[in-house]
Amino acid sequence: MKFIYQTWWKVLAVVIILYTLIAGFLFGVPTLPILHETIRNTYFHVPMWIAMFTVFTISVIYSIAYLNTGKEEYDLIAVECVNTGTFFYVLGLITGMLWAKYTWGEFWSNDPKQNSAAIAFLLYCAYAVLRNSIDEEQKRAKISAIYNIFAFPIMIVLIMILPRMTDSLHPGNGGNPAFGKLDMDNRMRVVLYPAFIAWALIAVWIASLRYRIRLIEYKRNEIS
Amino acid sequence: MKKILVLALLLSVCITAFAGQSQQVEMADAMRSSGKIYVVIAIVVIIFTGLAIYLFSIDRRLKKIEKEK
Numbered sequence: 429m430k431f432i433y434q435t436w437w438k439v440l441a442v443v444i445i446l447y448t449l450i451a452g453f454l455f456g457v458p459t460l461p462i463l464h465e466t467i468r469n470t471y472f473h474v475p476m477w478i479a480m481f482t483v484f485t486i487s488v489i490y491s492i493a494y495l496n497t498g499k500e501e502y503d504l505i506a507v508e509c510v511n512t513g514t515f516f517y518v519l520g521l522i523t524g525m526l527w528a529k530y531t532w533g534e535f536w537s538n539d540p541k542q543n544s545a546a547i548a549f550l551l552y553c554a555y556a557v558l559r560n561s562i563d564e565e566q567k568r569a570k571i572s573a574i575y576n577i578f579a580f581p582i583m584i585v586l587i588m589i590l591p592r593m594t595d596s597l598h599p600g601n602g603g604n605p606a607f608g609k610l611d612m613d614n615r616m617r618v619v620l621y622p623a624f625i626a627w628a629l630i631a632v633w634i635a636s637l638r639y640r641i642r643l644i645e646y647k648r649n650e651i652s
Numbered sequence: 653m654k655k656i657l658v659l660a661l662l663l664s665v666c667i668t669a670f671a672g673q674s675q676q677v678e679m680a681d682a683m684r685s686s687g688k689i690y691v692v693i694a695i696v697v698i699i700f701t702g703l704a705i706y707l708f709s710i711d712r713r714l715k716k717i718e719k720e721k
Contacts, residue, residue, distance in 0.1 A: 438711070442704040449700060453693045633707065640714050 432636035441629035448623040456615050462531055469527050470616065471623050476520035477587075478624045479631035483513040486632070488580045491573035503569035504642045505635075506576060507559065512635035514552050521545060532597045541598035544586040551579045551586075 431437070452471035460467060487509030494502035524542070525535045536542060558575055562568035591598060612620075 433715075435711075438708070442700075445700060445704075446697060449696050450693055453689055453696075633711075637707070637710055637714060640718065644714075644717060 432632075432640070437629055438633050441626045441633065444622045444626035445630065448619050448626065451619045452623070455619055458613055458616070466527060466531060467616075469523065470612075471619050473520065473523040473527055474620070475623045475627035476516050476523060479627040480513045480516040480520060482628040483509040483516070483631045483635050484580060484583070486635070487513065488577055491576040494569060494573045495577075498566075500565075500569065500646065501643065503573065504646060505639050506573060508638040508642055509635045510552060510555055510576065511638060512631055514549075514556070515634075516631055517549055517552065521549065528597075537597065539591075539598060540594045540596045541587075541591040544590050548583040548586040551583055555579060 448471055452468055457465075457467050487506045490502045490506040490509065493499070494506060524545075528537065528539070528542070529535045532539070555572060555575055559568055559572045562571060592600065
């Protein structure tokens with residue numbers, strides 16, 4: 429847990445993101461119809477989802493750890509990771525909608541990817557509702573940990589698997605080429621992959637800050 | 653600090669290497685050639701730097717509170 433109190437990885441994340449901001453606008457990109465310069469959104473829209481997956485995964489790990497050990501701190505980590513993940517979820521949805529407006533024609537075209545992303549979002553809203561509806565601390569921690577462990581694979585199925593099985597406008601789905609050989613090249617990869625790592629680190633950073641605040645609140649409540 | 657400087661230097665080399673390519677699909681070439689894309693980059697970088705500083709300041713304040721205990 430010392431990791432979250434260290435500074436080096438936070439600086440690293442900031443530096444890498446500054447690099448992707450500059451390189452993302454200036455480096456060459458494949459010239460594709462419809463997409464045009466919006467292909468650069470890949471550097472900013474997709475990392476939001478990577479950041480979300482990262483903190484959600486950490487949250488599941490700590491939910492399991494909580495059920496194993498019963499340590500209250502683990503529950504606090506899990507809940508703050510979900511909160512941060514939900515924030516990046518909203519960013520991913522909004523940026524996706526704006527991008528869709530100018531490439532698919534509408535903010536919301538009831539595309540399978542969009543719809544299942546919205547449903548999965550409700551899953552995590554339900555997590556917050558569930559948590560806030562239970563007063564007793566241990567019960568709340570236990571039930572929400574179990575819910576979280578079940579919600580995660582369902583979210584993965586909804587976002588990553590189901591849209592791939594039907595026709596979807598989103599790249600990577602329903603016979604649509606992903607950002608793979610056809611529309612991606614190494615000029616993009618040198619920006620995209622660092623962006624994935626850096627935004628994941630930023631999400632972990634924000635989650636760790638929220639956890640530290642919550643830990644102080646928790647300790648204060650314990651004393652009084 | 654030195655490493656960051658080296659990184660920035662390498663970056664600027666890459667930028668010049670990738671600048672200017674003939675394209676068929678309509679891209680924002682005019683904007684880039686007139687140099688105004690740099691304005692956008694500058695603004696985005698300023699915003700993100702501000703947010704990063706903000707995060708660091710929260711981090712520092714938290715550290716202080718944690719030490720008090």
